[in-house]
Amino acid sequence: GAVVSQHPSRVICKSGTSVKIECRSLDFQATTMFWYRQFPKKSLMLMATSNEGSKATYEQGVEKDKFLINHASLTLSTLTVTSAHPEDSSFYICSAPGTGYFEQYFGPGTRLTVT
């Protein structure tokens, strides 16, 4: 089946620094990818949809300048958390759509801790 990877799986950074999370589709191409944020004991909240060759589409309430999304190629999307603060600590998950209705393949997630 289709595989989506994320790197790193865990990252700890200091407040005020930026951190980049990569999402790769390993055996298929994806013109769009989804980025989710999951708070402890909470649902997955869609943050944005990255689009290869064009700007990402952000969900209402998500700070575009805080969460920079780039879809550099048909197999790579990146999420950069800029000037991170402790409240940005969370579990970030990406997914890539498959060919079926609403089909998505999910990455294993990245645990971000901002100290």
Place this chain on the structure above:
Amino acid sequence: AQSVTQPDIHITVSEGASLELRCNYSYGATPYLFWYVQSPGQGLQLLLKYFSGDTLVQGIKGFEAEFKRSQSSFNLRKPSVHWSDAAEYFCAVGERDQGAQKLVFGQGTRLTINP
């Protein structure tokens, strides 16, 4: 906007016992419904989905779910749970938004298995 409610945050059952996880959705037409399982270190895995037709759908790992329009529900069931079923379970509904096929997730239910 569509929404999904999973009333039970945490459920504990004994190994070998039956399981039912509840899911209620809010949508006017026939929804596209999904159940996913999230295990530590792994991406969300699709258990089953309902689009139309037979209201009782079979999934992987011995799970099934029943779509009940009158109750706006899509409950997940398993006749006999195994210790390996301990995980977080998410119900989701598909939503079309500006051409993109997005998923709206419920809050999740954490399943604990007693030996």
